[in-house]
């Protein structure tokens with residue numbers, strides 16, 4: 347009873363969630379790189395989902411897309427001789443990404459780092475070197491924020507969710523300790539869902555306290571609390587994690603809880619997280635404009651985009667995938683100020699697109715209108731050089747500046763106020779861009 351009282355007291359004192367200051371960098375960053383990679387890339391098929399979940403209650407149970415032995419033995423052939431995470435981070439920086447998250451262990455239980463708690467790790471492959479450690483060093487050297495993806499859900503470990511699940515917890519807690527004490531500052535722990543399990547099997551409060559003892563400023567997503575995705579069922583506020591993680595979909599406007607949608611640049615359902623790396627026609631990737639759309643949509647709705655790439659078994663990026671990222675970086679180069687450090691709104695879900703803004707020390711807003719056919723309501727997007735009409739929301743705007751690629755960048759648009767709205771007319775000769783035109787209102 348005393349121990350429970352002490353625990354309760356500690357829980358009351360402990361900040362299970364990051365505060366506004368700790369999460370500010372994340373909300374400013376807007377754009378990150380997700381990397382799903384491990385020996386299963388040799389199969390050129392989806393990581394983990396190509397093997398049976400070997401748990402009767404798990405959604406992938408009984409499915410044998412490849413024989414488990416074939417899947418589980420790929421590590422014996424894994425030797426990514428061209429793995430150079432400094433090259434990965436060069437692509438990330440040029441693409442405008444501000445943080446990078448690597449799979450340290452996926453559902454298939456293989457660890458991309460040496461571990462005292464397991465032998466099914468990179469240490470026992472022909473490659474042998476610490477994938478996670480090299481990645482952490484490269485992310486830090488590149489000045490990006492570092493994240494580790496870790497899946498509590500495990501389709502290989504013999505104790506996971508069995509009557510000896512306590513042995514799995516020893517392994518789970520032990521590996522998280524290894525990840526958070528070996529590689530310097532870790533800024534995000536990106537848990538994946540814990541499958542069909544219940545909260546009391548995971549001791550999440552002890553886990554969060556442990557995590558924050560090692561990394562006091564770390565951000566934890568919403569998927570480590572024993573229910574799928576962390577957004578199902580009544581959860582205590584302190585177990586909801588620091589940010590929401592809608593998956594493979596455009597996030598809705600939400601300026602109450604930080605969020606980030608994770609998407610894959612690879613575009614073949616069923617192998618999108620890792621599988622279709624090869625240089626065949628299967629290496630289909632999402633068009634650049636669709637990728638830009640994800641970033642603009644999430645930015646004006648106060649969220650982030652975590653965009654995933656699946657490296658080859660040699661540790662290189664597929665050119666088609668990396669080039670999409672680089673094209674995004676090139677596109678936003680003229681208007682980084684209209685993406686990074688902004689917050690979503692005040693114009694939300696408008697027929698012509700949306701806006702984001704910054705507030706100066708005196709509380710004055712600079713608003714960036716993203717007049718974007720990519721996120722406009724179909725049939726209502728602005729065409730040619732028709733004027734834009736927006737509601738007067740009480741911000742005193744005196745200037746409208748065009749931010750776009752090329753000759754019109756920095757030119758003033760005509761700003762007129764009439765009947766409770768502003769009318770914005772583009773400079774002569776300019777028309778609304780096919781993807782996105784930014785008008786800066788001050």
Ligand code: FHN
Nearest residue numbers: 382393453538539593608619
């Ligand atoms: O099964 C995984 C999948 O491979 C990927 O890691 C995503 C990322 O959010 N999470 C699971 C599917 O929801």
